[in-house]
Amino acid sequence: MNVRNAARDETGQVSVRLGADRLCKSYGSIEANRDISITVAPGEIHAIVGENGAGKSTLMRMLQGIEQPDSGRIIVDDQVVDLTGPQRAFTLGIGMVHQEFMLAPDLTLLENLVLGDEPVIRALGPASTIDWRSALESGERLARETAAHVDWSRTARNTPVHIQQFVEIIRLLRRGTRILILDEPTAVLAPQQVDDLFALLKKLRDGGTTILFISHKLREVMALADQVTVIRRGEVQYTSPVAETDPDTIAGHMVGGQGVLPESAADAKSRQAVVGDVVLEVSGLTTPIVEKSHPLHGVGFELRKGEIIGLAGVSGNGQNELVECLVGLRPVGGGVVSFAGQDITHMSNQQRRARGMGYISADRRHEGLALEASVEANVIAGSQRKPPISNGGFFNRRAMRRAAEERLSFIGVRHGGLDNAAGDLSGGNQQRLVFAREIASRPSLLIVSQPTRGVDLVGIAAIHGILSDFRRNGGSVLLISEELDEILALSDRILVMADGAIVGETSASDADIGHIGRMMVIQGAGDG
Numbered sequence: 111m112n113v114r115n116a117a118r119d120e121t122g123q124v125s126v127r128l129g130a131d132r133l134c135k136s137y138g139s140i141e142a143n144r145d146i147s148i149t150v151a152p153g154e155i156h157a158i159v160g161e162n163g164a165g166k167s168t169l170m171r172m173l174q175g176i177e178q179p180d181s182g183r184i185i186v187d188d189q190v191v192d193l194t195g196p197q198r199a200f201t202l203g204i205g206m207v208h209q210e211f212m213l214a215p216d217l218t219l220l221e222n223l224v225l226g227d228e229p230v231i232r233a234l235g236p237a238s239t240i241d242w243r244s245a246l247e248s249g250e251r252l253a254r255e256t257a258a259h260v261d262w263s264r265t266a267r268n269t270p271v272h273i274q275q276f277v278e279i280i281r282l283l284r285r286g287t288r289i290l291i292l293d294e295p296t297a298v299l300a301p302q303q304v305d306d307l308f309a310l311l312k313k314l315r316d317g318g319t320t321i322l323f324i325s326h327k328l329r330e331v332m333a334l335a336d337q338v339t340v341i342r343r344g345e346v347q348y349t350s351p352v353a354e355t356d357p358d359t360i361a362g363h364m365v366g367g368q369g370v371l372p373e374s375a376a377d378a379k380s381r382q383a384v385v386g387d388v389v390l391e392v393s394g395l396t397t398p399i400v401e402k403s404h405p406l407h408g409v410g411f412e413l414r415k416g417e418i419i420g421l422a423g424v425s426g427n428g429q430n431e432l433v434e435c436l437v438g439l440r441p442v443g444g445g446v447v448s449f450a451g452q453d454i455t456h457m458s459n460q461q462r463r464a465r466g467m468g469y470i471s472a473d474r475r476h477e478g479l480a481l482e483a484s485v486e487a488n489v490i491a492g493s494q495r496k497p498p499i500s501n502g503g504f505f506n507r508r509a510m511r512r513a514a515e516e517r518l519s520f521i522g523v524r525h526g527g528l529d530n531a532a533g534d535l536s537g538g539n540q541q542r543l544v545f546a547r548e549i550a551s552r553p554s555l556l557i558v559s560q561p562t563r564g565v566d567l568v569g570i571a572a573i574h575g576i577l578s579d580f581r582r583n584g585g586s587v588l589l590i591s592e593e594l595d596e597i598l599a600l601s602d603r604i605l606v607m608a609d610g611a612i613v614g615e616t617s618a619s620d621a622d623i624g625h626i627g628r629m630m631v632i633q634g635a636g637d638g
């Protein structure tokens with residue numbers, strides 16, 4: 111990229127709003143980014159796609175000044191800049207909306223809007239006071255401009271997730287963000303909310319904001335982006351205007367020479383499951399009202415052998431609480447949970463596991479993994495006292511290594527070495543690791559929450575294939591997912607949850623995405 115000669119065009123506009131010029135970044139022996147060059151024009155929506163561990167987050171961290179490149183240059187407004195830290199990037203107008211929102215949960219949305227940059231009245235001499243009226247005016251003006259409906263007096267904690275996301279965006283705009291980076295922004299949204307977000311982003315784009323977004327969903331890339339760049343194994347593989355490409359071409363560049371994608375979930379599902387006896391029976395389940403949780407109101411359903419039930423719902427409507435009750439991590443207020451004919455309502459998580467219940471938590475960083483521990487320790491956890499790793503009281507180190515390697519390669523976890531910390535894996539590879547461990551313990555029932563959040567195309571197909579095989583071999587799955595496509599592709603039956611209750615049920619063959627989406631948002635927290 112010839113920056114010095116990247117002359118402003120005839121109208122005096124800059125041609126490169128944000129650019130990376132041969133950026134390199136290594137962690138030990140891993141080259142996370144190698145000679146990455148991208149160019150983003152003013153008022154462009156640029157999608158960055160790539161497999162898990164491809165190097166997308168590393169690039170974003172450098173563009174935000176959180177990490178320094180080993181070599182290469184970053185360009186803002188046609189000029190080479192030195193992003194010495196996040197504050198410098200912010201001053202230049204670069205702002206990022208992370209997957210985990212940064213709002214302070216107990217402050218109101220208005221307080222969050224101005225936090226750290228409060229408008230003040232200086233009428234009282236040296237003392238000053240916050241000008242709430244002007245804060246509210248600026249919030250409402252931005253909300254109007256972005257067509258968002260925001261109740262500024264609500265705390266962030268009590269605000270539906272899609273409104274929190276709007277407020278995050280508005281907050282950045284208020285502080286002069288001109289280059290907005292979004293990390294998988296639709297992961298937590300219902301379909302209608304995705305449409306609203308895209309309408310907002312297009313509006314911002316048309317007003318001159320430059321948008322860079324990371325996504326694993328090619329349908330979204332096609333619907334939203336002007337330009338797409340594929341990163342593979344730390345290098346730019348492909349870049350194209352979206353109007354001149356198609357999802358197959360993009361996917362081909364993402365997976366490189368791996369050829370045909372693994373069997374899709376839809377193909378796997380077309381082989382009808384044989385459904386047997388009831389394995390999990392839940393009736394009248396309630397939870398006490400506890401702060402920071404969403405109470406359950408009499409949840410009941412049956413899950414049979416060889417069946418996948420998909421639980422659809424906007425996040426924050428009681429799904430987490432239900433899962434925690436089922437796996438023994440939250441006390442129930444009333445009702446009964448039976449597993450394989452036995453009342454397990456008050457059993458511990460360990461007792462449930464010993465009876466064949468596997469659990470894949472949505473919160474892999476806190477519940478699913480010990481991030482400081484090695485990749486090997488994490489993938490073996492729970493099996494270290496069983497053969498072949500332990501035999502007659504003797505611990506077999508080689509058998510442990512072999513088992514770890516087999517488990518990791520079974521689901522294609524990309525890692526830099528068995529002794530590296532699990533926390534150093536990319537997000538998607540952390541999720542694969544949890545899956546590899548849980549499947550290896552051969553459960554009869556899997557409770558799976560957000561199994562493919564942040565996982566790439568190949569990983570999704572692999573995980574879906576594993577779930578379908580598990581079901582075909584007589585396993586039962588309760589699948590909780592914010593991805594309706596995933597629920598539709600895998601489930602035999604679909605339950606919809608809103609406001610702590612099951613509000614609808616449909617068989618997969620009759621499922622209609624619009625109808626399910628409406629049930630999801632018609633009540634409860636999704637309605638905000």
Ligand SMILES: Nc1ncnc2c1ncn2[C@@H]1O[C@H](COP(=O)(O)OP(=O)(O)OP(=O)(O)O)[C@@H](O)[C@H]1O
Nearest residue numbers: 137142162163164165166167168534535536537538
């Ligand atoms: N702090 C770190 N220490 C060691 N290795 C790291 C670190 N951060 C990233 N890596 C490695 O660099 C590579 C690129 O990771 P990165 O997080 O950028 O990928 P990604 O494309 O964002 O993946 P995902 O889609 O799974 O989030 C991976 O192999 C990862 O394990």
